[in-house]
Amino acid sequence: MSALSILFLASCSVWLSEAQTEFKRVAEENVTLPCHHRLGLLEQGSLDIEWLLHVSETVQKAVITYSGGRVYDDLNEDQKGRVSFTSNFLAGDASLQIISLQSSDAGKYICKVKNAGQYEWARITLKVVGKVILLFFQGKKIARLISWREIYFSRV
Template sequence: MSQAQTEFKKVAEANVTLPCYHRLHLLEPTSLDIEWLLKDSEAEPKVVITYAGGNIYNDLIEEQKGRVSFASNFLTGDASLEISLLQPSDAGQYTCKVKNAGQYEWTHITLKVLEKPSKPKCWKEGEMSEGKTIALQCNSVTGTIPIMYTWQRIDEDGKRGSLPPMAHINLSNPAQIFMKNLTWVATGLYQCTASNEAGQETCIVEVTVQYAQNVGIVAGVVCGVMGGLSLVFLAVWLTIKKKEKRKYEEEETPNEIREDAEAPKARLVKPGSSSSGSRSSHSGSSSTRSTANSASRSQQTLSTEATPHITPTQHGPMAMDGREPEPKKVNHANLIKTEATATMVPAQSRAFQTV
């Protein structure tokens, strides 16, 4: 007799009991034979556990040693198989075969061991600047397929919400989303959830969009600082050069007056000038001293002359006989008196004009 095939789905690391009930125990208890077979990807089925001749054999498959056993009293009609700590390798088609006194009963069960996705890895690709395009990736290495991937945004309060308008899911690969023409609105945390029938795992990636205006401000500040430093260095350099030039000029310029410098010319005052009245009170005393000094210098000059001063010969009228008259003798005493008088008169005249 054969029973209909059933299916079990269990999560990895869980325990499962595959049912198998029979009535052959009522016949000859000593001749009862029970056997569980597993047919997986291999062609030939493998014996999982068996009872024969009053003995139980349950270490026939290396991967299942210590994890398989009869769940109940198989001698009373319950030959169910219990598998603990399920592994993906336990999945397959199980057959419970009971034989006694030439009669057979069969039970077929399909076991699916579901493995939840491994903790996914999240990452981002692209330049995180305004106007750029980035991609968010998510992937679980292990897990029973199919694995579903979903993306959500986490706000400041930790609540999950919808994606921003510029985000689009890649239909050919739902684990990837594109965010085009980035703006500051895209800044935040994004959570990827990988899930299947066994469970789910999540990962989080952070997106920080850099503002274009901030980049411009930083560049402007840097340029301003560099320009300011350049001006400071230029001012210091010019000051040093100016001091060096001044020092050089002071060392090279002669301290004594040039010999060929022209003496200042005396300014003559015309008689009757209108400006004499305005300056009379200021220069009265100085004029008197000038007059006295001039007279003194004239007398010293005349007294120190060693030779008499000869005046040019003045020609008078011709004598009647055509001969020139004899030159007159010069009286040196009279000449000295005349020159002294002539020298003092102009000085006194100037003094009177100044007054």
């Protein structure tokens, strides 16, 4: 078999859909990290979906997975009870919902979808900023209340 034939076969078995996005959110808010795929229509029984959080260059934590017809959402103690797939992940929307964001949720997330020898993935950076409220006084009365969200997102 020629090198060109091998290259062609390899490119047919791996379809790569890679997107990189950055989200900025305030602590205690909710966020949905997008991950869309076209692999759910192939072989339903062999569909695997995995969300990973890169803690460092060498350490990854599994956040939520779907494998063998079952969702595993209690893999990461820090996010237990706060993560879920949104919508219909089997039909193409494997987006991750995280509720009540914490500073420890910040980092680089990877969504990997595999089915019948084909792969798709998305990379997302999540930044979580603290919740701060500034009070401006005029005499003894509060003149204005500004949340960190107003200040931070007006400069981004």
